[in-house]
Amino acid sequence: MTAVTSALGSADGGSSNAAAKRFIRRNGWVLTLWALLGAMFVFTKIIQPDYGMAAATILVLAALPYAFATAGQSMAIIAGGIDLSMAAMMTLLSVSAAALMEGQGEEFGIVAVALVLLLGLGVGAVNGLSVVITRVPDIVVTLAFFFIWEGAALMILDSPGGAASTWLKDLIIGSVGADFIPTEISKFLPKALILLVVALGVVWIPLRRSKLGLSMYAIGSDKLAAHRSGVAVSRTKVASYAFAGLFAAMGGLVLTMNTGIGTPVQGPYLMASVAAAVLGGVALTGGRGGLVGPIVAVFILRLARQDLTLMSVDPNVAQVVEGLIMVAVVLVGATVALRGRRS
Amino acid sequence: MTSTTQPLDSAQSRSTMAPLRNLMRDYPVIPLLVLLIALVAALQILQPGIVIGDDGINHRWISNTIKFAVPLAILAGAQTMTMITGGIDLSVGVVATMTAFVMSTQVASGLDPALAIPVALACAALAGLASGIGVAIFRVHPLIMTLAIALVVEGLLLVYQRGMLGVSAQIPEIIAWLGTKKSFGVIPNSLLVFIPVALFIGFTLRRTGFGRNLYAIGDNEHAARLAGVRVWQVLIVLYVISALLAGIGGLVYVGLIKATTLSLAVPLMLPSVAAAVIGGVSIFGGRGGYLGVIVGALILRVVTSMLTVLRIDEGARRVIFGLIILGVVALYVRITQERQG
Secondary structure: OHHHHHHHHHHHOOOOHHHHHHHHHHHHHHHHHHHHHHHHHHHHHHHOOOOOHHHHHHHHHHHHHHHHHHHHHHHHHHOOOOOOOHHHHHHHHHHHHHHHHOOOOOOHHHHHHHHHHHHHHHHHHHHHHHHHHHOOOHHHHHHHHHHHHHHHHHHHOOOOEOOOOHHHHHOOOOEOOOOOOOHHHHOOOEHHHHHHHHHHHHHHHHHHHOHHHHHHHHHHHOHHHHHHOOOOHHHHHHHHHHHHHHHHHHHHHHHHHHHOOEOOOOOOHHHHHHHHHHHOOOOOOOOOOOOHHHHHHHHHHHHHHHHHHHOOOOHHHHHHHHHHHHHHHHHHHHHHHHHHHHO | OOOOOHHHHHHHHHHHOHHHHHHHHHOOHHHHHHHHHHHHHHHHHHOOOOOEEOOEEOHHHHHHHHHHHHHHHHHHHHHHHHHHOOOOOOOHHHHHHHHHHHHHHHHHOOOOHHHHHHHHHHHHHHHHHHHHHHHHOOOOOHHHHHHHHHHHHHHHHHHHHHHOOOOOOOOOHHHHHHHHOEEOOOEEOOHHHHHHHHHHHHHHHHHOHHHHHHHHHHHOHHHHHHOOOOHHHHHHHHHHHHHHHHHHHHHHHHHHHOOOOOOOOHHHHHHHHHHHHHOOOOOOOOOOOHHHHHHHHHHHHHHHHHHHHOOOOHHHHHHHHHHHHHHHHHHHHHHHOOOOO
């Protein structure tokens, strides 16, 4: 994981002094988050001495849909938007995957995955195109799509149903089983974690290094300046939403893999994705942050929830506490953003 | 976002759409009433007899439409006031549900309705206070803040429900009377709540300094602050009022539905935004009034009747409502050339 971090982090080196300073500050926050996560694991080990790999694997499994939702949300926010339809898209895509795979052979699963990923790109692009064409603020457009995608999910499946290929479900259960890796090591490699790192890395690392990635940061930090320096603002905006949709598709697939069916009801992923992105250092004003911070933030928030369960807090009370943590994160994030704007 | 066709586009629209633009800007109620009548006529054609039967006008249909429009219009009133400042209140559905749930469980556990109703409304006000503090002091976007508060309230409601497991909810006579019954055979009693509420909203927006401050903040918050408006105080009061309106709407709605569940008024959330948007309230703030929103709520009820007649299911209904919101907002942006964000 640390190798991945440094690779991702070093992508944004700058020649000027200001860029170097920003580089240190940005990575400083991500390092703080890693330290916080480590401290929380120590705390968890103290309150629950037999906390081990089994519980950690459950944590990763629980964090998967949140992680993809947060990755998608970060795409939209970095490019200066926000995607309130994130959880609705995940629901729609999860339901589509489950409906596609119902009554089909094992091999069809791969086709279904490809179709759902494409559909995700398309659904996200529709969000982005609507923002660009209607010239209505992102937050309003994606609020409308919150309901539209939710309704579309209900049209595909009006009650929980569908199916998922067995191999697909196995993809996230347990730890990596390969002959050349000794069990002592492989038991520390939950398949879900590998899937997460690979899926995010395959999309994010090339994107971050590409012109498109740079354009996303550019339109997020100053749309007018980006336009004047020759960035195709509209096209970049649509692309950022399409990537948000792609991550939503991954999140939706994970939901279907996890439960084996599709459920046409939105999970709590919208608020969680905004909170984790903000905690992970993605500024709500756009143009700042990466993907490593938000993903670490997801694990911090999920581990906090797991700790509440371990301390045998009533699940409903735990939901309230979790909600309050998210509110606090967004409050502090907004205050920091406000300071940044003023200075 | 600055597309190359835009200057040409706006030049064209300025010449051809100017009268329409002025009409929609100054008297949105007139085109809305025309639309409402057209929709009612369409409904009559789709299902002959539903509006005008063999023995004249169908009073039952009209009073039923009004009965269902009242809670929606009250929630849309909360939306109107917040949207005028450039905000939005996405917690109205959950707050309305919470108020109804707290009231009916408190009544069931022996509290007098005359006390249970204020207690429930006080809970709503607290939720509004929390949203208001987040929006006014921490400057969180209202959409995110109210969504987060909705999440917390929902969680608290679950905790509360666990503590109330033995108690079956009970809806007091007065609430049921207000929600369902009619006086003189035709006039729904919920108008007894609605007319004062509507007068309150209309008076506040048009005749009070507070109302003017709301428009000022929505128009240009910075200018309002420079002109001496204590924006944070106004916003906190606003979100408390918004939550109280949501609570009142929830109480009327539970009297109408007569079953207390944890998702009671949640389906009213989206239509409340839609009603305000259709009613001519600018989602960007600074423009709109309550009269149009009332017509907007009636329009939505008629549209819902039409979708029911056409046997369109819940999923498609949500898609259509979402598209209506998007389409109307986009139209307003085009017509008034109002651009932000």
